[in-house]
Amino acid sequence: MAVRRNWSREETILAMDLYTRVPFAKIGKSNPDIIELAKLIGRTPDSVALKMSNLAHFDPKLRARNVSGMSHASKLDPQIYEEFASNIGELAFQAQSIIAQIKHSSVEEMIPELEVSDIPVGEYREQQTKARIGQYFFRMSVLVAYGNACCVTGLNNRELLVASHIKPWRVSDAATERTNPSNGLCLNSLHDKAFDKGLITIDKEYRIINSKFIKDASMDDKTREWFDYYDHKEIVLPDKYLPGKDFIEYHNDVIFQG
Incomplete structure (x- = not known):
């Protein structure tokens, strides 16, 4: 029998990051983005979809519409939601950094649209990378929330x-x-x-x-x-x-x- 593995902070950040970019109605095990994340972190699509639904439980905008997601959250879920709900830029930066580490790559290589490869390595480059990631994923989150219309x-x-x-x-x-x-x-x-x-x-x-x-x-x-x-x-x-x-x-x- 498989031993149940608790979700780490890094994995929960990745689930929260994906939650910002997936319409609530499309959170499910057959969603290609959820399948991809599940493969990346060695979990099942069901498990990732459930974690995203747990995070949705803390979304006040969904609660205002009488949609509250799942209520079987861990102690880590509300902490991650509270920490990043208003700061998609920091969430996206941390998530992309985690993914880059898993893939033995870099954020710049994964998202060439950021166009930061020509900036000398150092504090300024990191600041620019954070800012551009924030803008990049802010646009993505907003457009997805409005159904790309x-x-x-x-x-x-x-x-x-x-x-x-x-x-x-x-x-x-x-x-x-x-x-x-x-x-x-x-x-x-x-x-x-x-x-x-x-x-x-x-x-x-x-x-x-x-x-x-x-x-x-x-x-x-x-x-x-x-x-x-x-x-x-x-x-x-x-x-x-x-x-x-x-x-x-x-x-x-x-x-x-x-």
């Missing part, structure tokens, strides 16, 4: 989608806000730019609000009709990581031009 229009071409910060990156806390998926919206490029410049916002009921500058701007009739159509329409809400009310309030008060 714009939350305003439903556009689902990834090349035209942006993981837009509600509270801007430059003024966000590095540990709790910059890579927090609840500080993100999946927007098409035009709505992203309008949101970034405060020409539109969302209210606490998750409705799009146009500013007077959009209403007064010169544009052709079809474009005006397009903006007007979505004014006061509720956005499509994500599978998890609902937009944070504090982030929305910041955008309403500081960024939005009224």
Whole structure:
């Protein structure tokens, strides 16, 4: 009879990292990403899926929708969830470092898109690697949460989608806000730019609000009709990581031009 092996901190970090990038409805033993992680750490897909469901139990956004995941968590599960839920950047960096060690590789080799190989080895390179990993996985987590579709229009071409910060990156806390998926919206490029410049916002009921500058701007009739159509329409809400009310309030008060 096989001896039951407790989950280590490193394995739980990997499960938490994957949880941020898999819709709750797709957590199951047949998910290819779950199968891949199971092979990597020598566990069954059932075991990995169960661990991810245990972590989901601590997700307040799922609880608000009366979805609470499994309740048979270990003492380590809430600790890992609490430590990393608001800091996807640090979670992703640690997870990728663990995977690189298992594979006898490096983060730079596994994710060449980071483009840090030309930076001299040292503290600055590590800082840049962390920052770029944070941005890379923040985008991935936000797009997955919204089903890879714009939350305003439903556009689902990834090349035209942006993981837009509600509270801007430059003024966000590095540990709790910059890579927090609840500080993100999946927007098409035009709505992203309008949101970034405060020409539109969302209210606490998750409705799009146009500013007077959009209403007064010169544009052709079809474009005006397009903006007007979505004014006061509720956005499509994500599978998890609902937009944070504090982030929305910041955008309403500081960024939005009224």
